[in-house]
Amino acid sequence: MSLAHAILGFLGRGPMTGYDLKTRWLDGPASHFWTADQAQVYRTLDRLEREGVVVSEIVEQRGRPDRIVYSITPSGRESMLDWLVEPHHPPPVRDPFLMQLFFSSDLSDEDVLEILVSARSTLQERLDALRDRKTEEDSRIQPSPERERDAALSGMTLDASIATARANVDWLDDCIERVQRGLPGRPRRSVHQHSKR
Amino acid sequence: MSLAHAILGFLGRGPMTGYDLKTRWLDGPASHFWTADQAQVYRTLDRLEREGVVVSEIVEQRGRPDRIVYSITPSGRESMLDWLVEPHHPPPVRDPFLMQLFFSSDLSDEDVLEILVSARSTLQERLDALRDRKTEEDSRIQPSPERERDAALSGMTLDASIATARANVDWLDDCIERVQRGLPGRPRRSVHQHSKR
DNA sequence: ATCGTATATATGTGTTGTCCTATATCGCCT
């Protein structure tokens, strides 16, 4: 599980609660390469503590649940470094959108077009958000050489997501053009005969 | 689960066994947008039959296990058409490789470079394979207008994967160049001090 | 002669991830 290593990675930069991990990091600077459910974060922290790679300290609070501040242990740092030098490749492909397009021969050209246009607009939003984050991160001045290094690497990963998103928007534009010129053949069954609701 | 709809989609083109679904389609023409375990295919077929969207017919064989040939039912076609017109967006991002790069500030420039070069070579192979499939599919003549339509859409999805892969190779080239010029800061902890095995 | 591969389905088990709900209080907005 890579979530465990994301957690170790962030705890390597300083002690934190599960809440912080989720809201300040996973939902923010890490959101373009990993997503995780809140429940899963807490459960993973539990597991990591049982494994001895993190330790927790309870900080009492008034009015709120006690904070459980986790820190990485030396064994945790070791495990993270081991993970860092192993080769990690992108995960198995599983893309419902491409699947939809693949099986769209039963739809009319108009329906296919609609799907493509809608996907384009979603992707464009995502791309804009990524670009905003990139300019924002680029303009932020880092207080230390270590942070500069972190920022450079973080920027590189953002560039990857931006490049991918842009390539996909371009591809969608090509598809839209092609469908507008008309796809070969005709749909076997039209949706409009089917779903007259 | 989209696997269910992949299965319905392929069964829509003709009756088939679980074995065929896995070996002739999922491991082949569908592999760039979906991957599935053999066990999962059979279990999903079971479920789909209980749901009444597919029916099975047992074909006895000598020397081999009986074939269980599945066909899509009218209700299955309906369910597939419903799914086809719904908007489907790419799944949540989960990329161990980007994560690795993000947390690589504890590695030396040389180690980061090694990771990038290795990723590049894997991706390049993947890209070559996709391109081969594309030329192969393009050169195949389709027997009917429906097949032509299928082929056009299939080609479009292949183009998406190719565009993504190419964008990523280009991005990796940029990264490699940048790291060769040197990343800012220095690693906090070197791996070489750590793993002298 | 045996080893591997293709054909064909099935189960057991564990892991990872999702969704929903519960709890408790503070502060802000309407």
Next chain:
DNA sequence: AGGCGATATAGGACAACACATATATACGAT
């Protein structure tokens, strides 16, 4: 006054997925 969002953790239930193993035989290669 009352509702909503932020702070903070936690458990139950389930779906999806991965990995290993079992069974049985034909056929070609070494």
